[in-house]
Structures are given as structure tokens and as C-alpha cells.
Amino acid sequence: MVSKKTCPNFNHSRSNISIRYCPQCGEKFNSLVQSFCNDEKHRARRKERHVYCMDCGKNLKNDN
Numbered sequence: 352m353v354s355k356k357t358c359p360n361f362n363h364s365r366s367n368i369s370i371r372y373c374p375q376c377g378e379k380f381n382s383l384v385q386s387f388c389n390d391e392k393h394r395a396r397r398k399e400r401h402v403y404c405m406d407c408g409k410n411l412k413n414d415n
């Protein structure tokens with residue numbers, strides 16, 4: 352099977368993923384993972400060039 356996704360995040364090729372959402376494309380990985388976030392985390396992740404929050408899937412670029 353060929354994936355249409357061009358997301359470079361390495362988690363897409365893993366079978367056991369420990370985060371909820373891909374920080375680069377926002378795809379849901381594992382909804383069983385318990386993770387929590389807040390505005391402070393969102394700010395820190397935006398600085399790390401994450402496009403989406405890996406905990407809630409929020410688009411950090413659209414957040415002021």
C-alpha cells in the first residue's frame with residue numbers, strides 16, 4: 352500500500368505511538384494516550400515549530 356501522506360513525522364512509520372496527534376499534520380495517532388496540555392504548552396510547541404498540539408490536535412498556527 353502506498354500512503355498518500357507526505358508528512359515527514361517519523362511517528363507515521365511506527366506501530367506503537369505514544370502521542371495522540373501528529374504535531375506536523377494533525378492526524379490522530381492514538382486516542383488511548385492520556386496527555387494534557389495548556390496554553391503554556393501550546394506556546395512552547397509553537398516555538399518548536401509544531402503545527403498541531405500533540406495532545407489536543409489544535410492548530411497552533413491559528414492561535415494568537
Ligand SMILES: [Zn+2]
Pocket residue numbers: 358359360363373374375376377378
Ligand atoms: Zn503527520
Ligand SMILES: [Zn+2]
Pocket residue numbers: 388389393404405406407408409
Ligand atoms: Zn493542546
